[in-house]
Amino acid sequence: MIxxxxxLKGLKTQVIGKKLFVFESIDSTNACAKTLAEAGTAEGTVVxxxxxxxxxxxxxxxxxxxxxxxxxxxVVLRPTLKKESAAILTFYSAVFIARALETxxxxxxxxxxxxxxxxxxxxxxxxxxxxxxxxxRFDFSVIGIGINVNQAVFPEDLANRxxxxxxxxxxxxxxxxxxxxxxxxxxxxxxxxxxxxxxxxMDDWNSHCSMFGKPVTISHGDDRISGTALRxxxxxxxxxSTASGPSTFYAGDVTxxx
Ligand code: BTN
Numbered sequence: 610m611i612x613x614x615x616x617l618k619g620l621k622t623q624v625i626g627k628k629l630f631v632f633e634s635i636d637s638t639n640a641c642a643k644t645l646a647e648a649g650t651a652e653g654t655v656v657x658x659x660x661x662x663x664x665x666x667x668x669x670x671x672x673x674x675x676x677x678x679x680x681x682x683x684v685v686l687r688p689t690l691k692k693e694s695a696a697i698l699t700f701y702s703a704v705f706i707a708r709a710l711e712t713x714x715x716x717x718x719x720x721x722x723x724x725x726x727x728x729x730x731x732x733x734x735x736x737x738x739x740x741x742x743x744x745x746r747f748d749f750s751v752i753g754i755g756i757n758v759n760q761a762v763f764p765e766d767l768a769n770r771x772x773x774x775x776x777x778x779x780x781x782x783x784x785x786x787x788x789x790x791x792x793x794x795x796x797x798x799x800x801x802x803x804x805x806x807x808x809x810x811m812d813d814w815n816s817h818c819s820m821f822g823k824p825v826t827i828s829h830g831d832d833r834i835s836g837t838a839l840r841x842x843x844x845x846x847x848x849x850s851t852a853s854g855p856s857t858f859y860a861g862d863v864t865x866x867x
Contacts, residue, residue: 610631611785612631612785624652625792626653626796627651627653629654630645630654632657633659635658635661636663638657641658643741647741647749652685653684655682655683655684655792656682657680664755665753666755667735672737675760679756680755680756680787683751686749688750688802689803692742693844695750696846697807698740699845700814701799701807703736704720704813705791707813709794710733710774712794713790714782719818721818723861724736726756731769731777732770733756733757739753759781759784760776774787819865822837824836825864825866827858827861827864829862836856845859846859847861
């Protein structure tokens with residue numbers, strides 16, 4: 610099991626992880642982090658679990674993870690941003706995760722819109738942001754991160770799309786070291802989020818994304834549209850050019866058509 614003492618040992622962050630909760634089992638680290646945030650916990654509070662009985666994924670899906678093999682954690686932020694800049698937190702999360710994974714794994718990482726992280730073209734990490742606002746300002750944001758670290762086997766329906774660091778690197782990865790690197794990377798990049806649409810974050814995200822200029826299909830609910838991925842708009846929406854003109858999506862699943 611991940612221990613609080615080993616995570617905190619040598620961790621020299623300013624904000625992220627200053628308050629750390631570690632559970633062997635919990636319903637969802639996002640649910641716990643939300644409860645703590647509603648009760649006023651400080652920015653940078655981190656909740657980690659070895660197992661989640663009700664892990665949440667994007668678009669109302671479940672996030673399943675073998676006990677004791679992966680990283681499941683949530684970070685509480687108290688952004689000074691306006692509601693319309695909320696999308697920057699998605700890109701902030703993807704960039705600090707990509708940086709930390711590249712440091713620990715020594716492999717290039719790809720960011721897939723809106724918030725997946727790929728290794729060798731397969732998903733190794735998902736991000737779920739849950740935001741709370743007071744009028745047009747943030748009260749808090751919970752960034753939930755699930756990384757497949759040492760899981761060897763995936764359900765059949767996911768096997769050709771999902772992977773773990775261990776499967777791709779052919780060796781186990783130390784979860785405590787990886788978590789420390791993630792918290793460090795999150796802490797270093799945090800000041801860049803203060804500027805709203807932050808250039809450092811967006812430039813880095815774009816350099817990790819290979820979709821622009823390529824034919825893609827995007828599906829969201831019953832909608833399924835094909836076109837060419839053009840760019841992101843100012844709110845993080847994906848603009849694609851279609852036969853009937855440009856179309857912008859703010860959620861969905863994108864596939865690059867090979
Ligand atoms: C996705 O659907 O890709 C996002 C998955 C996010 C899963 C993580 S695991 C830790 C945190 N707690 C949750 O309940 N969900 C997120």
